Structure formats: structure tokens, C-alpha cells
Amino acid sequence: MQITKLQVNNFRNYSAQTVEFGGGANIITGKNAQGKTNLVEAITMCSVGRSSRTPRDKELIRWEQQRARILATTQKRGGKGSIEIVIDARENKRVAVNGLPVSKMGELMGNLSTVFFSPDELKIVKSSPADRRRFMDITLCQLSKTYFYLLSSYNKVLAQRNKLLKSTDTSALEIWDEQLASYGAKIARTRRHFVKKLADHASRAHAYLTDGKEDLVVEYQGVEGEEVEEIRQNMSFELIRNREKDFKNGFTNVGIQKDDILLCAAGKDIRAYGSQGQQRTVALSLKLAEISIMKDETDEYPVLLLDDVLSELDVDRQKKLLGAVKGFQTIITCTHLPSEIKSVLGDCTLFSVENGRVTRL
Ligand SMILES: Nc1ncnc2c1ncn2[C@@H]1O[C@H](COP(=O)(O)OP(=O)(O)OP(=O)(O)O)[C@@H](O)[C@H]1O
Ligand SMILES: [Mg+2]
Structure with a gap:
């Protein structure tokens, strides 16, 4: 393209x-x-x-x-x-x-x-999980319109549920929980699958950039489960288990809005302990992996x-x-x-x- x-x-x-x-x-x-x-x-x-x-x-x-x-x-x-x-x-x-x-x-x-890289993109590695989710979402939205619509639907339901947690009329809670788990499971499944491919490509790119001196481990951290139905059930269970906490906090503690990507290089969690140079190399590896995935998916x-x-x-x-x-x-x-x-x-x-x-x- x-x-x-x-x-x-x-x-x-x-x-x-x-x-x-x-x-x-x-x-x-x-x-x-x-x-x-x-x-x-x-x-x-x-x-x-x-x-x-x-x-x-x-x-x-x-x-x-x-x-x-x-x-x-x-x-x-x-x-x-x-x-x-x-x-x-x-x-x-x-x-x-x-x-x-x-x-x-x-x-x-x-x-x-497009794949965009600037010095500011270092935040994918060193900043909050929200930046890593944004990285996944920008890539996945470009690859799939379905993913884009699932994510917009999920965010709308999440906003409704969070509003309800602060109100007195909680009759619609179960409907929102059901929808949240249903959209969330599909998104989590797609992200997990994406991070598997990312891990593969990024570790190869990282070995190339570091002359094989450091290995890179990339793992999805989110709601447990491999397949959509399994994730949906786990998420429904967790939503019920965390209900009291959710009401106390006034927001939803369970779901894909909490996802993260684990990044370990040379055995260390690079998100917290990496030097600036190591973090930059990992960010670059992720970007090179993003290019490879896009090429694989769209030819x-x-x-x-x-x-x-x-x-x-x-x-x-x-x-x-x-x-x-x-x-x-x-x-x-x-x-x-x-x-x-x-x-x-x-x-x-x-x-x-x-x-x-x-x-x-
Ligand atoms: N809405 C706007 N209307 C007019 N000028 C704007 C507007 N927004 C930003 N600018 C100006 O555009 C100029 C160029 O910005 P840009 O970020 O593209 O610079 P750059 O060439 O990338 O510089 P650097 O090397 O510092 O990154 C800036 O001086 C900025 O003030
Ligand atoms: Mg500039």
C-alpha cells in the first residue's frame, strides 16, 4: 500500500x-x-x-x-x-x-x-497499560472493521454501566453485564491472538536489533481464557464477584479496559526496569512486528x-x-x-x- x-x-x-x-x-x-x-x-x-x-x-x-x-x-x-x-x-x-x-x-x-513511530511512542513500553491497549487497538482497528465496531460498542456499554454504578436504579445491571461480557470476550480473544503473533515477530525483530544479545518475551495480560465462550464465562463470573467493589468504586474493575501486554527483555520487566535504550529497542521491535503482522494479514x-x-x-x-x-x-x-x-x-x-x-x- x-x-x-x-x-x-x-x-x-x-x-x-x-x-x-x-x-x-x-x-x-x-x-x-x-x-x-x-x-x-x-x-x-x-x-x-x-x-x-x-x-x-x-x-x-x-x-x-x-x-x-x-x-x-x-x-x-x-x-x-x-x-x-x-x-x-x-x-x-x-x-x-x-x-x-x-x-x-x-x-x-x-x-x-500505516504504522506510526515517533520518540513519543516510547510510551508504549514505559507508560501506562492504556498506551499498550491503544497500540493494540490502532493496529487491530486498521485490520478489522468488526474489531472497531466491537470496541465502540463495548465502550458505550462500559460507560452506561459505570453511570449505573453511581445511580440508585440498578435494574439494568444484568443486561449491561451480559453485553459487556459478550463484546469483551470477542475483543479479548482477538487481542490474545494478536499478541501471540506480536510475540513471535517482535522477538525476532528484537534479536535482529540487539544482535541476538537479549531475548524478548511478549505476553497478553487480560481476562483468562483462550476461546470466546470460555472468556465470556470467566468475565461474567468476575463481574459478579467484583460487583460490590464496582459499586464502592463507582467504576467497572473487570474487563478489557484493564488489559496489558507483558514485556520482558533479558529476564526483566522492561516496562518498569528497562533503561531508556532498552525500552526504545523494544518499542522499535513492537513497531517492526506491527508491520509484519499487517503484511501477513492484508498481503x-x-x-x-x-x-x-x-x-x-x-x-x-x-x-x-x-x-x-x-x-x-x-x-x-x-x-x-x-x-x-x-x-x-x-x-x-x-x-x-x-x-x-x-x-x-
Ligand atoms: N493550527 C495551526 N495553525 C497554524 N500553525 C500551526 C497550527 N498548529 C501548529 N502550528 C505550527 O506549525 C509549526 C510546525 O509544527 P511541526 O510540529 O510540524 O514542526 P516540525 O517541523 O515537526 O518541528 P520539530 O523538528 O521541532 O519536530 C509550529 O511552529 C506550530 O506552531
Ligand atoms: Mg516534529
Whole structure:
């Protein structure tokens, strides 16, 4: 899968800009605060319908303007496609895929698959379980619209149940419990299955990045059970067992909103005890694994977005990373491109960005 063209109007610091990307490595260089990340953000919007930086779409509209527009042209095995996103200061965001308006965000998923990596993504390893769940969900939503809808349904039921826990009328509790266990079991099953594949690919990537010096163990931590029915029963049981606690806390203590991924490298829980460098290597391994899973599942590589990642790695890791991502489209931003990296990349498309203007070099 590729993004061949990106057009942005009144998006962040861009007034009107068209960028035509090459099929391999695309390098966007520029000083700080010129618009590198903004370009990557526009691509992410077309991929998953939301920014990786803010939940507030209106921030994306160029200051003092009313409306931002992003148009991405894509090339998939099945042919050309387009994704258009319009963010209006006074209206809801509008999304169109191949010229047709899309009312549910789930319909956007999978039209432009991306894997995004920035220094901030280190939080997948070192921050709270919520960041690891977000990592699973962003990948799985891109791979399956069903998963996206299951997750939205689950979150709605969870919100209703939490509201009920704080109220006096608890007659609907059993209905919510039943629905929570039913949606939750399907999500947990999918996540468990995903983490198994992740473990496999990530440990291989990690061995490659560390020259086999450190092993990596990745495990799903969630409601017990392998198959949907088994998980559903376990979850129903746990919901009843924790009912009193739930009422006391005013929220639900059981379910996929508590899931986590265990990450151990060299025998240590890397989430808590890893050095910054170890955590970065694990985060990178997870991202490389995400690419492999997407390729396996869809038979196409996603577009890899590397925002400001190179400067965080030593030259050896930079070379290893770029060696591993050859053969598919990658969009790399950096303030400057080290000369030894140019030789690893071979054929690539170079751009520079200055004050919201992109020039092809
Ligand atoms: N809504 C907006 N309207 C206009 N400009 C904006 C808007 N939001 C952000 N900007 C500006 O866009 C500029 C470029 O931001 P961006 O994050 O893309 O920089 P960058 O090139 O990635 O820099 P760095 O190397 O520091 O990461 C910033 O100066 C920021 O103030
Ligand atoms: Mg940036």
C-alpha cells in the first residue's frame, strides 16, 4: 500500500500544499517547527481518522481559518483510491473514501494502513497499560472493521454501566453485564491472538536489533481464557464477584479496559526496569512486528511513518532500522540526514520543508 499524493489546505501551518511521494523511502528534512510532523499528522488523519497528537480536530485548522482539508491519493493492489477529510470550525468532521461520504469512522479503516513511530511512542513500553491497549487497538482497528465496531460498542456499554454504578436504579445491571461480557470476550480473544503473533515477530525483530544479545518475551495480560465462550464465562463470573467493589468504586474493575501486554527483555520487566535504550529497542521491535503482522494479514505492507526517530538512535541502530524497512514505502522526517544513512537507503525521494512549504530536492 502506498500514499502517492497528499494535498493539504489550511491544515496546521500549511495553507495549500501538494506532495507527491515516491514508492520507497521518502525523507523530509527541515529545521524545528517548519511543518514536518504536521505532514505526518495529515497522513495519520487519513489512515485512522484522528491525530496522534490531539483529540481535538479543530486544533488542526490553520489559525484564523475556518476549514482544513486533507486529500490523500492511495495506490493499493486493488487499484487507486482517495481519502478526503474536511474539518470545519462550525461542523462535524467529514470523511469521504473514493469520493463517497463515510458516516461511520470504521469505514475509513484499512483504506490507508500505516504504522506510526515517533520518540513519543516510547510510551508504549514505559507508560501506562492504556498506551499498550491503544497500540493494540490502532493496529487491530486498521485490520478489522468488526474489531472497531466491537470496541465502540463495548465502550458505550462500559460507560452506561459505570453511570449505573453511581445511580440508585440498578435494574439494568444484568443486561449491561451480559453485553459487556459478550463484546469483551470477542475483543479479548482477538487481542490474545494478536499478541501471540506480536510475540513471535517482535522477538525476532528484537534479536535482529540487539544482535541476538537479549531475548524478548511478549505476553497478553487480560481476562483468562483462550476461546470466546470460555472468556465470556470467566468475565461474567468476575463481574459478579467484583460487583460490590464496582459499586464502592463507582467504576467497572473487570474487563478489557484493564488489559496489558507483558514485556520482558533479558529476564526483566522492561516496562518498569528497562533503561531508556532498552525500552526504545523494544518499542522499535513492537513497531517492526506491527508491520509484519499487517503484511501477513492484508498481503500488503502498510506505509511506515517515522517521525523524528533517527536522531534518537545510534548509527548502528539507524542502519539496522533502515535495513529492515527496505522494500516498502516509508516516510521519514528528520532535521538533517546523516551521510552514512544515505548510503544505506539507496534510492530515495528527498524533500525539504520550510515554514509550511515543501520542496522536492
Ligand atoms: N493550527 C495551526 N495553525 C497554524 N500553525 C500551526 C497550527 N498548529 C501548529 N502550528 C505550527 O506549525 C509549526 C510546525 O509544527 P511541526 O510540529 O510540524 O514542526 P516540525 O517541523 O515537526 O518541528 P520539530 O523538528 O521541532 O519536530 C509550529 O511552529 C506550530 O506552531
Ligand atoms: Mg516534529
